[in-house]
Amino acid sequence: MVKVERVEFDEKISPLSPLEEKIMEFLWENGSAHVALISEKINVSLSSVAATLDRLVKNGLVERRQEKIDGRRKFVFYPVLSRDELERKFVENVLDRLVANFGEAVVEYFHKKGIKK
Amino acid sequence: MNTVECTVYCIANSPLFLPSVFVISGFLLSVAGYFLVKNSIERLRFYWFANILALINAPILYFSMNCSMGSFLKIYFGYATIAFLILVLAPPAYRYHLKRTYGFQRDEDLEKLIGIERVYLLNTSLPKAFTLGRDIFVSMGMIDLLEEDELKAVLAHEKFHVMENRTPFLSRLKYLTFLPLSQDRIEIMADEYAEGIAGKDALNRAKRKIEKFYA
Numbered sequence: 001m002v003k004v005e006r007v008e009f010d011e012k013i014s015p016l017s018p019l020e021e022k023i024m025e026f027l028w029e030n031g032s033a034h035v036a037l038i039s040e041k042i043n044v045s046l047s048s049v050a051a052t053l054d055r056l057v058k059n060g061l062v063e064r065r066q067e068k069i070d071g072r073r074k075f076v077f078y079p080v081l082s083r084d085e086l087e088r089k090f091v092e093n094v095l096d097r098l099v100a101n102f103g104e105a106v107v108e109y110f111h112k113k114g115i116k117k
Numbered sequence: 118m119n120t121v122e123c124t125v126y127c128i129a130n131s132p133l134f135l136p137s138v139f140v141i142s143g144f145l146l147s148v149a150g151y152f153l154v155k156n157s158i159e160r161l162r163f164y165w166f167a168n169i170l171a172l173i174n175a176p177i178l179y180f181s182m183n184c185s186m187g188s189f190l191k192i193y194f195g196y197a198t199i200a201f202l203i204l205v206l207a208p209p210a211y212r213y214h215l216k217r218t219y220g221f222q223r224d225e226d227l228e229k230l231i232g233i234e235r236v237y238l239l240n241t242s243l244p245k246a247f248t249l250g251r252d253i254f255v256s257m258g259m260i261d262l263l264e265e266d267e268l269k270a271v272l273a274h275e276k277f278h279v280m281e282n283r284t285p286f287l288s289r290l291k292y293l294t295f296l297p298l299s300q301d302r303i304e305i306m307a308d309e310y311a312e313g314i315a316g317k318d319a320l321n322r323a324k325r326k327i328e329k330f331y332a
Contacts, residue, residue: 047243
């Protein structure tokens with residue numbers, strides 16, 4: 001079997017999983033936070049938050065910085081992209097892939113749309 | 118004659134009889150020492166010593182075997198060769214896996230806290246601490262979760278494993294000699310060592326916090 005990568009077009013198209021969404025939302029609102037605070041505020045277990053943050057760091061959506069708070073080492077998370085930037089990147093990515101695979105159909109569609117407007 | 122009788126007969130009539138008696142009595146003394154000593158580091162030393170002597174004894178037994186019954190020793194040597202290869206290759210392979218999945222770098226603060234070199238900070242927010250050969254790995258999540266004395270208890274536990282592993286051949290000998298010292302027993306000894314350095318209270322608090330994190 002050939003593995004086919006699919007974009008799932010259910011009701012909500014999002015580059016983020018529901019838990020990733022919750023965490024990013026919190027970071028966008030508060031600017032930065034550490035694991036324990038995020039876990040407490042969004043009411044999700046520490047281990048789920050930590051594992052999800054690891055993934056977000058790996059994917060370059062979040063940055064982990066080491067800081068000294070009250071003389072103690074803490075690891076604080078900062079969003080790398082704003083919500084707008086993330087959405088724009090996601091749309092670009094989806095469209096790029098559509099163009100790469102179905103170039104003519106995509107161009108035709110936007111041409112039609114353009115004329116209507 | 119069954120295998121055991123044959124083995125005894127062969128050894129008794131072999132020119133290697135004396136060295137074999139010498140090594141076996143040394144081995145028995147070490148095992149006795151292991152059970153008599155209370156200090157966990159000294160226990161470990163006796164355990165190592167018993168393992169070395171058991172391994173030295175293996176070729177002595179092998180070469181004193183003239184009977185055809187020696188085949189079980191050949192099987193053992195085959196097993197020993199394969200086990201040895203796996204034990205040598207597994208740690209670097211796992212290190213490579215860690216580098217790819219998390220990434221890590223040496224951390225001076227942690228090294229100072231416990232007074233040992235080669236302590237690495239593992240780039241994950243999940244609390245993890247383990248020893249690979251002579252290297253200690255502690256994750257960012259562990260530093261986030263624990264107070265300094267609790268962190269020191271965790272590091273002391275891992276330091277014990279480094280001391281256990283410091284002579285790489287020896288720590289792996291248990292797979293070749295089958296001398297029983299279970300992993301549980303080693304963990305208890307490592308905890309005793311950590312209690313001595315950071316206090317029982319700090320170690321217990323650290324354990325509770327880690328359990329709660331993964332609950």
